[in-house]
Amino acid sequence: xxxxxxxxxxxxxxxxxxxxxxxxxxxxxxxxxxxxxxxxxxxxxxxxxxxxxxxxxxxxxxxxxxxxxxxxxxxxxxxxxxxxxxxxxxxxxxxxxxxxxxxxxxxxxxxxxxxxxxxxxxxxxxxxxxxxxxxxxxxxxxxxxxxxxxxxxxxxxxxxxxxxxx
Amino acid sequence: xxxxxxxxxxxxxxxxxxxxxxxxxxxxxxxxxxxxxxxxxxxxxxxxxxxxxxxxxxxxxxxxxxxxxxxxxxxxxxxxxxxxxxxxxxxxxxxxxxxxxxxxxxxxxxxxxxxxxxxxxxxxxxxxxxxxxxxxxxxxxxxxxxxxxxxxxxxxxxxxxxxxxxxxxxxxxxxxxxxxxxxxxxxxxxxxxxxxxxxxxxxxxxxxxxxxxxxxxxxxxxxxxxxxxxxxxxxxxxxxxxxxxxxxxxxxxxxxxxxxxxxxxxxxxxxxxxxxxxxxxxxxxxxxxxxxxxxxxxxxxxxxxxxxxxxxxxxxxxxxxxxxxxxxxxxxxxxxxxxxxxxxxxxxxxxxxxxxxxxxxxxxxxxxxxxxxxxxxxxxxxxxxxxxxxxxxxxxxxxxxxxxxxxxxxxxxxxxxxxxxxxxxxxxxxxxxxxxxxxxxxxxxxxxxxxxxxxxxxxxxxxxxxxxxxxxxxxxxxxxxxxxxxxxxxxxxxxxxxxxxxxxxxxxxxxxxxxxxxxxxxxxxxxxxxxxxxxxxxxxxxxxxxxxxxxxxxxxxxxxxxxxxxxxxxxxxxxxxxxxxxxxxxxxxxxxxxxxxxxxxxxxxxxxxxxxxxxxxxxxxxxxxxxxxxxxxxxxxxxxxxxxxxxxxxxxxxxxxxxxxxxxxxxxxxxxxxxxxxxxxxxxxxxxxxxxxxxxxxxxxxxxxxxxxxxxxxxxxxxxxxxxxxxxxxxxxxxxxxxxxxxxxxxxxxxxxxxxxxxxxxxxxxxxxxxxxxxxxxxxxxxxxxxxxxxxxxxxxxx
Numbered sequence: 003x004x005x006x007x008x009x010x011x012x013x014x015x016x017x018x019x020x021x022x023x024x025x026x027x028x029x030x031x032x033x034x035x036x037x038x039x040x041x042x043x044x045x046x047x048x049x050x051x052x053x054x055x056x057x058x059x060x061x062x063x064x065x066x067x068x069x070x071x072x073x074x075x076x077x078x079x080x081x082x083x084x085x086x087x088x089x090x091x092x093x094x095x096x097x098x099x100x101x102x103x104x105x106x107x108x109x110x111x112x113x114x115x116x117x118x119x120x121x122x123x124x125x126x127x128x129x130x131x132x133x134x135x136x137x138x139x140x141x142x143x144x145x146x147x148x149x150x151x152x153x154x155x156x157x158x159x160x161x162x163x164x165x166x167x168x
Numbered sequence: 169x170x171x172x173x174x175x176x177x178x179x180x181x182x183x184x185x186x187x188x189x190x191x192x193x194x195x196x197x198x199x200x201x202x203x204x205x206x207x208x209x210x211x212x213x214x215x216x217x218x219x220x221x222x223x224x225x226x227x228x229x230x231x232x233x234x235x236x237x238x239x240x241x242x243x244x245x246x247x248x249x250x251x252x253x254x255x256x257x258x259x260x261x262x263x264x265x266x267x268x269x270x271x272x273x274x275x276x277x278x279x280x281x282x283x284x285x286x287x288x289x290x291x292x293x294x295x296x297x298x299x300x301x302x303x304x305x306x307x308x309x310x311x312x313x314x315x316x317x318x319x320x321x322x323x324x325x326x327x328x329x330x331x332x333x334x335x336x337x338x339x340x341x342x343x344x345x346x347x348x349x350x351x352x353x354x355x356x357x358x359x360x361x362x363x364x365x366x367x368x369x370x371x372x373x374x375x376x377x378x379x380x381x382x383x384x385x386x387x388x389x390x391x392x393x394x395x396x397x398x399x400x401x402x403x404x405x406x407x408x409x410x411x412x413x414x415x416x417x418x419x420x421x422x423x424x425x426x427x428x429x430x431x432x433x434x435x436x437x438x439x440x441x442x443x444x445x446x447x448x449x450x451x452x453x454x455x456x457x458x459x460x461x462x463x464x465x466x467x468x469x470x471x472x473x474x475x476x477x478x479x480x481x482x483x484x485x486x487x488x489x490x491x492x493x494x495x496x497x498x499x500x501x502x503x504x505x506x507x508x509x510x511x512x513x514x515x516x517x518x519x520x521x522x523x524x525x526x527x528x529x530x531x532x533x534x535x536x537x538x539x540x541x542x543x544x545x546x547x548x549x550x551x552x553x554x555x556x557x558x559x560x561x562x563x564x565x566x567x568x569x570x571x572x573x574x575x576x577x578x579x580x581x582x583x584x585x586x587x588x589x590x591x592x593x594x595x596x597x598x599x600x601x602x603x604x605x606x607x608x609x610x611x612x613x614x615x616x617x618x619x620x621x622x623x624x625x626x627x628x629x630x631x632x633x634x635x636x637x638x639x640x641x642x643x644x645x646x647x648x649x650x651x652x653x654x655x656x657x658x659x660x661x662x663x664x665x666x667x668x669x670x671x672x673x674x675x676x677x678x679x680x681x682x683x684x685x686x687x688x689x690x691x692x693x694x695x696x697x698x699x700x701x702x703x704x705x706x707x708x709x710x711x712x713x714x715x716x717x718x719x720x721x722x723x724x725x726x727x728x729x730x731x732x733x734x735x736x737x738x739x740x741x742x743x744x745x746x747x748x749x750x751x752x753x754x755x756x757x758x759x760x761x762x763x764x765x766x767x768x769x770x771x772x773x774x775x776x777x778x779x780x781x782x783x784x785x786x787x788x789x790x791x792x793x794x795x796x797x798x799x800x801x802x803x804x805x806x807x808x809x810x811x812x813x814x815x816x817x818x819x820x821x822x823x824x825x826x827x828x829x830x831x832x833x834x835x836x837x838x839x840x841x842x843x844x845x846x847x848x849x850x851x852x853x854x855x856x857x858x859x860x861x862x863x864x865x866x867x868x869x870x871x872x873x874x875x876x877x878x879x880x881x882x883x884x885x886x887x888x889x890x891x892x893x894x895x896x897x898x899x900x901x902x903x904x905x906x907x908x909x910x911x912x913x914x915x916x917x918x919x920x921x922x923x924x925x926x927x928x929x930x931x932x933x934x935x936x937x938x939x940x941x942x943x944x945x946x947x948x949x950x951x952x953x954x955x956x957x958x959x960x961x962x963x964x965x966x967x
Binding site: 006007026028029036040041042043044045046047048049050052053055082083084086087094095096100103104105107109110111112113114115116119137138139141142144145146147148149150151152153154155 | 201202204205206208209210211212213214215217218220251310385386387388389436437438439441470471472683684685686852853855856859860861862863864886887888892894895896898900901
């Protein structure tokens with residue numbers, strides 16, 4: 003890192019752990035998570051806010067990790083894909099939404115998947131029983147080149163049903 | 169999998185062709201969950217940029233902002249002086265690290281124009297926007313990019329070739345000053361007596377068609393990480409590629425290293441779709457820098473770079489004619505294809521060759537001739553994207569058949585039925601040779617039944633009533649259909665090694681390459697079918713040249729067929745070997761033994777058994793002790809299935825669309841896809857391939873346009889202007905599988921990765937024309953944006 007790089011101290015809670023660190027002012031949140039905290043589950047697909055691969059939850063609300071600076075997360079709580087299994091681990095170490103993705107073959111290369119999981123986590127918190135249209139609307143903020151989206155929709159609806167049945 | 173046709177409805181009995189001695193556990197054909205998924209879902213995937221490499225340097229590339237220019241001066245001094253910059257390589261500097269500055273041609277060709285491949289770095293002349301000129305290596309990517317901004321370059325712009333037609337004009341400039349002409353190669357493919365067929369035909373119809381396919385756009389772009397080991401003079405290169413072995417050979421040749429000292433590893437690959445089936449300049453420059461600087465060097469392509477420096481598929485112009493008899497039976501097809509190759513030819517002529525040789529598709533065409541002109545333009549180079557020329561060819565063929573139907577006032581499905589190759593003619597000689605010089609023989613399939621299944625599923629017979637009712641409400645519905653054939657399983661071979669460890673784990677290595685299809689799961693299922701083990705006992709490693717010496721990688725819908733067959737052959741041999749050892753160690757004849765759950769057990773007395781690990785331990789040898797008689801060392805086998813023939817997958821797609829003639833908006837109401845890819849290893853994964861393929865095709869039909877202006881400047885450099893399909897544009901896709909086993913390989917499978925894409929654009933365009941029949945709109949191009957469709961509606965109305 004260049005000695006002239008302006009740094010700033012931030013305190014951010016990521017997946018339940020408080021991190022106090024110096025971060026380059028120009029570093030975006032996705033790069034901070036990936037490079038500084040080594041949370042490489044959040045992927046970077048376009049760096050211009052369209053593909054949605056880098057989506058994380060900031061204070062519970064979905065945000066593009068590539069469009070937000072790390073310093074803007076100072077004082078915030080961030081959730082990434084790495085947090086999903088820990089809360090309610092299932093058979094393969096997967097949370098219910100992740101398990102639904104596996105059951106319904108809702109991922110192929112898996113690169114876009116972490117961001118989609120975070121947006122759907124937000125949806126299912128806000129609306130525990132969304133219909134197909136609501137799911138497709140949320141997914142329209144994500145690009146997936148492999149799956150054609152259909153199995154992702156099915157997985158989200160299955161996860162919602164599973165939650166309703168709890 | 170409610171859309172799978174039940175076994176009773178499968179047209180050809182799915183009796184396995186010679187799958188010897190299948191065990192009790194059925195793995196082949198089961199819709200099992202993927203072994204790849206848990207890590208990917210937990211965020212523990214390991215894509216290129218996720219590899220935990222201590223203290224790497226980071227590279228960034230200065231790329232040409234001009235489509236064509238001479239470079240008169242480059243000043244690197246300010247970039248070199250920036251704190252944190254470790255090295256700056258221009259073409260001369262990188263040349264000192266390499267055996268040559270020009271990339272090797274992917275598929276060697278005697279006929280292609282010489283000196284036509286890209287440069288590793290180009291500092292005297294640039295020939296497309298995005299061409300790599302200078303590489304900066306720094307302590308961080310941010311610093312490397314800062315340094316790019318400090319490089320001063322003086323360009324002298326040169327005249328630009330922006331289009332195929334312009335490329336052919338003698339008065340126009342040449343694409344590169346070292347190019348003899350803008351025509352990289354000219355070729356003719358065909359068979360039969362074409363001109364006499366046209367001379368005697370009662371009907372001849374001509375079409376001029378423009379087919380554009382954008383770029384591959386996997387969600388993960390390219391990326392390379394190289395680590396040099398000075399003790400061994402060896403280099404390990406991780407790269408997001410579809411062909412680890414060929415990249416290894418290219419790096420060894422370009423860096424002047426022994427193959428022995430170069431290891432290429434493909435980590436998790438975030439999609440490929442064709443664009444990663446190439447050795448790129450960056451895949452040579454990064455290892456060269458790592459060796460020169462003795463530190464790991466990483467480069468991760470960003471999306472802005474991907475738009476201009478990863479390959480495209482782009483433009484083809486087809487001027488074609490079809491001759492038919494009074495009954496709409498095809499007598500001949502002829503024409504000319506102009507193919508936009510871009511500024512360089514990194515791979516070969518395979519894309520236009522595929523396109524020209526696949527036009528006839530599933531149809532009987534007695535005479536055919538296509539003149540192909542491969543034009544060079546000052547744009548990003550071109551190699552195949554998912555479908556590899558077949559989607560363009562299908563567009564041409566299906567547009568011609570729709571024209572015939574309209575002119576002869578016949579139903580579109582009927583015209584196709586009269587011309588499909590009937591099942592009784594299989595295997596069917598297409599009259600052409602593939603690039604291996606082997607006759608193209610369609611091995612199997614029931615094309616009329618495939619089409620009939622699609623028509624039944626979409627209720628073709630009931631459509632006129634639906635269309636009529638909708639029109640009464642002021643809504644414009646249309647139905648379209650298209651057939652497709654894809655020659656899959658390109659040879660010559662693929663590798664698979666199966667090795668059982670003394671711990672009883674089964675290691676499976678292959679030169680095939682996983683890009684997200686679920687290849688590891690499919691191959692594990694094929695192995696498990698023979699070895700009767702759960703998938704959890706199998707480790708699959710794809711695309712690591714340190715693990716298996718030979719490999720071809722992922723292209724042309726080949727891996728389930730080629731690697732799958734190799735896995736099958738290896739697994740059968742391991743199985744036989746385990747039983748033979750069991751026979752001797754347990755003292756029971758082989759027909760009294762069975763392989764079950766990773767053990768060779770006495771069938772009548774299951775408590776007496778040997779685990780596969782026990783047998784592997786025996787066969788790894790003990791010093792001075794003999795192996796069981798007649799058994800070779802090691803519980804392992806290498807399969808190298810080899811073929812030049814191809815398994816032909818086929819499909820019929822039918823869709824219903826609604827067109828808003830006021831806005832040009834097209835909504836797909838229903839989409840039915842009937843596919844025959846032979847026996848299915850895992851129907852869930854197969855269906856996923858079809859879904860993704862179709863949505864790629866929808867992108868090509870309606871959305872994806874890599875735009876350039878008249879100076880060959882790209883005008884679609886973000887996902888905000890280059891539109892990929894999103895979830896709200898996509899209907900529920902209804903997939904039906906027929907399973908006609910292929911006789912070309914021991915497991916009866918056919919490739920599936922591309923067939924879904926091929927018929928989509930012609931099916932949708934046919935449906936749009938049908939919906940707009942009241943205006944008589946004619947569509948001769950894809951993609952079709954709402955704005956363009958409005959222009960066509962206006963033009964038809966004015967006419």
